[in-house]
Amino acid sequence: MALYSIGEVAVRCGINPVTLRAWQRRYGLLKPQRTEGGHRQFDEEDIQRIEEIKRWVESGVPVGKVKALLEGENVNLHDGWTALQEEIMTVLRHVRPAKLRAKIATVGRENPVDALIDHVFIPVRQRLGLDQNTARAMCSLLDGALIDYVAFCLAGSRKKAGKDALLIGWATDDRTRLWLEAWRLSPQGWRIDVLAEPLEMPRPELFPGQQLFVFTGKPLTRRQQEQMAHWQEQGFTVTHTGS
Structure with missing residues (x-):
């Protein structure tokens, strides 16, 4: 039976290794084998599961709801991204740049980039753009934190x-x-x-x-x-x- 490292799986599935680790640790979506040295190893069944998780998330399902879907439970799919948007809005209202940066880094590790941009960051920026004064300042704070995080990610990818x-x-x-x-x-x-x-x-x-x-x-x-x-x-x- 062929086994693959997390790096090999990341390339094959188009998923960042950090995201795969978050899916395992925080959400219990994956159960890879381990080498004697503690390194993760994935088989073809794991890869099929990763592809299924990816399809759910890319279709608009928040990662926190995927496990229940995989186990056949009935899930309300409509409130997950909205809840994540509200979490971002709550952090913004407290005007704590460090907490905002930490929140963006956390959701960035746990979700595919396309889904996060389309279902969270663009909608939040649109909501803030509808208001004046305070919301504009909050949007500027969010934009600065997003650019900071993206620049960090791009620098890492260049290596x-x-x-x-x-x-x-x-x-x-x-x-x-x-x-x-x-x-x-x-x-x-x-x-x-x-x-x-x-x-x-x-x-x-x-x-x-x-x-x-x-x-x-x-x-x-x-x-x-x-x-x-x-x-x-x-x-x-x-x-x-x-x-």
Whole structure:
């Protein structure tokens, strides 16, 4: 029977090893074997379970509810992400940057990046954007903590094997979403650098030979689509992301 290390499983399943450890320790979702030295080893059945967990989470189920689903229990699926959003909001209302950073790090370890961005951080930022004054200050606090955490994650991913790429904001004023989209690309095997200041018009010729991602925050306009096609005809490797 073939056994795989946590690093091998992480690559095969597209899940960060830190997340796999959290699924095991905090939620009891995994029960890997151990070597004499205490290292985790996973078999094909474990990998199938990880893929099933991943499918549930990516479909919008909070990781804290997955175990009950796997065991055939009836679960209310609609309140999990909302509860996590409220936890973030509660920490923000207490205006404790250290606790906010710790909370973001915890949920970042326990949840796939795509699900966390789409079901927690974007909705919370949207809620805060509907209000004025105090909510705007809270949103700024959240944005600073998110960028800080994402920069930490990107720095770690650059130490691993992968493909180098540069992310550029194109005609957008949402710098935090730019960093979140860089974080989204990282688990896909990209070692991302971010051009922190969005541009009205990117210039791929300034970055010859590099893989470029452009983020607009919305679907490309017809003019932008034509510009993308023109760049690609010129031989630049440019991809739109995060629409």
